[in-house]
Amino acid sequence: MTELPLVEQRPAISDVAQEELAAWLVARGEPVYRASQVLGGVHRPAAACFADLTDLPATLRTALDGGFRYSTIVTSHVLEADGGLTAKAVHQLHDGQRIESVLMRTPSRRRHAARTTICISSQAGCAVGCPFCATGQAGFGRQLTAGEIVDQVLHWHRTPWLALGPDWRPDARDGHYNIVFMGMGEPLNNVEPVFAAVRLLNDPDRLGVGARHITVSTSGVVPGVERMIEELPQVNLAISLHAAQDQLRDELVPINRKWPIAEVVAAGRRFADATRRRVSLEYVMIAELNDTPELAARLAGLASGWLSHVNLIPLNPTPGSRWTGSAPTRIRAFRDALRGAGVPVTVRDTRGREIEAACGQLHAQLAGRRLPEPATKATTEPVAVGVA
Ligand code: SAH
Ligand code: SF4
Numbered sequence: 001m002t003e004l005p006l007v008e009q010r011p012a013i014s015d016v017a018q019e020e021l022a023a024w025l026v027a028r029g030e031p032v033y034r035a036s037q038v039l040g041g042v043h044r045p046a047a048a049c050f051a052d053l054t055d056l057p058a059t060l061r062t063a064l065d066g067g068f069r070y071s072t073i074v075t076s077h078v079l080e081a082d083g084g085l086t087a088k089a090v091h092q093l094h095d096g097q098r099i100e101s102v103l104m105r106t107p108s109r110r111r112h113a114a115r116t117t118i119c120i121s122s123q124a125g126c127a128v129g130c131p132f133c134a135t136g137q138a139g140f141g142r143q144l145t146a147g148e149i150v151d152q153v154l155h156w157h158r159t160p161w162l163a164l165g166p167d168w169r170p171d172a173r174d175g176h177y178n179i180v181f182m183g184m185g186e187p188l189n190n191v192e193p194v195f196a197a198v199r200l201l202n203d204p205d206r207l208g209v210g211a212r213h214i215t216v217s218t219s220g221v222v223p224g225v226e227r228m229i230e231e232l233p234q235v236n237l238a239i240s241l242h243a244a245q246d247q248l249r250d251e252l253v254p255i256n257r258k259w260p261i262a263e264v265v266a267a268g269r270r271f272a273d274a275t276r277r278r279v280s281l282e283y284v285m286i287a288e289l290n291d292t293p294e295l296a297a298r299l300a301g302l303a304s305g306w307l308s309h310v311n312l313i314p315l316n317p318t319p320g321s322r323w324t325g326s327a328p329t330r331i332r333a334f335r336d337a338l339r340g341a342g343v344p345v346t347v348r349d350t351r352g353r354e355i356e357a358a359c360g361q362l363h364a365q366l367a368g369r370r371l372p373e374p375a376t377k378a379t380t381e382p383v384a385v386g387v388a
Contacts, residue, residue, distance in 0.1 A: 012072040012094070013042050013064070014147030028063060036205075038064065043150065043206035045157030069094070072148040075155055087161050093148060097124035097141045100183050101152040103161050116162065116177040120152040122194050123185025128219050128255050130242075132284060134318045135184045143190045149197035153179060153207065180215045182238075186255075187216050188224025198232055211235045217282065219255050220264035229274045238280040238311070239268050243290050244298035252290070265302050272307035278344075279308050285326035285334065286315045296334045300341035310338055310345040 013021075022035035034056070041053040050056075050065045073091035076098070080087045088102045099121040108114040124141030131137070156162045162177070179201060181187040187194045194216070201209045211234035218224060219240045228237060241264070243249035249256040256264075268279040281303055285291050303310050312335060314325035326334070331347055338345040 010067060010069045012145075012147050012151075013038070013068040013070060014072055014150055015145045016068065024067065028060075030060060034060070040205045042070070043154065043200065043203070045154060045207070048158050071151050071154070072145065073099075073151045073155065078159070084161075087159075089152075089155060091152060091155065093124065093144075095142075099124050099144065099148070099152070099185075101155065102183065103156050103159075105161070117180055118153055118156050118177060119180050119182045120149060121183035121185050122149060122181050122187035122190050126185045127189065128186050128253065130219065130240075130253050132252065132286065132315060132318065132321065132323060137318065144185070144193060146193045146196035146200060149193060150200050150207075152183075153201060153209075157207075176213075177209070178213045178215065179209060180217060180238075182215075182217045186219055186221065188218045188221035188228075191224055191227055195227070195231060198235060215280070219253050220259050220267075221255065222259045222263055222267045225267040225271055229271050233275040233277075236277060236280070237268065237271050238282055239264060240282045240284075241265075241299070241302070242282070242284050244295045244302055248290060248295075252284075252286075261302065268308065269306045276307070279306075281308055281310045282313060283310055284313045284315050285331050286323045287326045287330070289323060291326040291330045291334055293333070293337060296337035297341070300338050300343050303338070303343045304341060308343070310343055312345065312347045314347075 016024075018035050018039060021038060022032045025034045025038075026032055037056065038053065041047055041055070047053055049070050050061045050068075053061055053064075056064075073093060075089050076092045077090040078087055085105045085107070086102065088100060091099050091101065093099065101121060102119040104117045104119070106112075106115050106117070121144065123143055125139050126133070126135045127140035129136045129139075181194065198211070198214055198216075201207050201214065202211050211232065215236040215238055216228065216232075217238040217240060225237065225239075228235060240253060241249070241261070242252045243256075244261070246256060246260050249261055259267075268281070271277070272279045281299075283290070283299065299310065312331055314331060315321075315323060317324050335345050335347055
């Protein structure tokens with residue numbers, strides 16, 4: 001496998017506080033305003049290295065390169081699927097941890113405009129331990145920093161995927177895309193860096209992604225939801241419910257033992273009431289386990305009477321999984337039961353199955369000996385692709 005240098009002494013510029021950078025600059029005889037100029041430049045998509053920050057003096061660019069890493073991540077693999085509509089990247093961190101991000105393009109269809117969604121990780125691994133999730137099975141590595149989160153989005157800005165493709169409009173470059181925290185990790189178990197990253201992504205002097213285009217998905221960390229109400233009321237909330245009955249949810253989403261369904265749904269409801277924003281209830285459909293008519297009726301009860309929306313996701317089974325995804329007829333019956341009860345519901349297609357695009361699956365493959373012989377085309381530069 002392609003090995004990348006792991007020992008890196010220089011701090012990453014995207015994780016250096018503005019005051020710290022200002023002190024570093026002043027010590028080199030630079031004016032203090034350079035700090036915001038440098039940080040604004042680093043979070044500008046077009047600039048891929050310090051040398052690209054051409055509004056800075058050349059000597060300063062060289063000094064910055066000696067003092068700091070430009071990016072917190074090195075992208076080691078990019079795999080493409082769905083005819084180029086889905087691409088998944090594996091990013092290596094300075095200490096050898098690996099995380100993933102995925103870009104999904106949806107071409108325009110009838111009344112729906114084309115859109116792009118970038119799915120990013122908030123932690124290396126995850127401690128929640130949902131048994132159907134590859135990340136959960138792999139366990140917890142460490143928290144990501146705000147820079148490591150933002151750099152995943154910047155990675156896609158520097159590839160052709162964000163701007164090109166069939167039926168795609170180049171305005172994605174201006175920030176008209178969605179960001180979802182649905183990659184590896186539980187974002188509300190890493191609140192400070194995740195909230196800091198949202199603010200950086202949102203900053204009009206940087207990428208300027210509207211808060212309404214950002215979604216935080218949680219397995220149900222109730223205090224984290226409360227903090228979102230207080231601190232990020234413009235950001236969308238998705239709750240991974242997956243079961244409408246506590247005994248089953250204790251097994252599928254083990255954090256349920258701490259915050260059971262009633263508390264999680266109540267927190268979602270408080271979020272919806274306080275923000276007037278519709279909360280998405282995610283429900284992974286597992287054959288013969290959580291897809292029964294009884295559970296559909298219970299779920300309808302939980303989702304009714306407040307601003308919620310149910311998103312049904314067929315399980316993408318992890319290697320060796322004891323479960324499979326529900327059959328399409330079961331999913332349709334489940335959806336119709338919810339609809340009949342007046343609950344807004346959609347069925348999400350599982351994108352990128354052929355590149356293991358669900359949460360943490362490619363990472364799990366990499367932790368083993370080698371990548372599967374992919375039915376995928378690896379196409380981008382400057383990344384090293386595939387395995388040696
Ligand atoms: N930890 C957060 C966000 C990351 S997981 C959360 O759980 O919400 C993002 C979504 O992917 C969650 O809804 C999760 O349940 C779902 N997911 C994980 N593994 C999956 C799989 N094998 N098939 C389908 N969806 C999966
Ligand atoms: Fe963690 Fe989410 Fe995977 Fe559960 S589904 S293990 S919370 S990443």
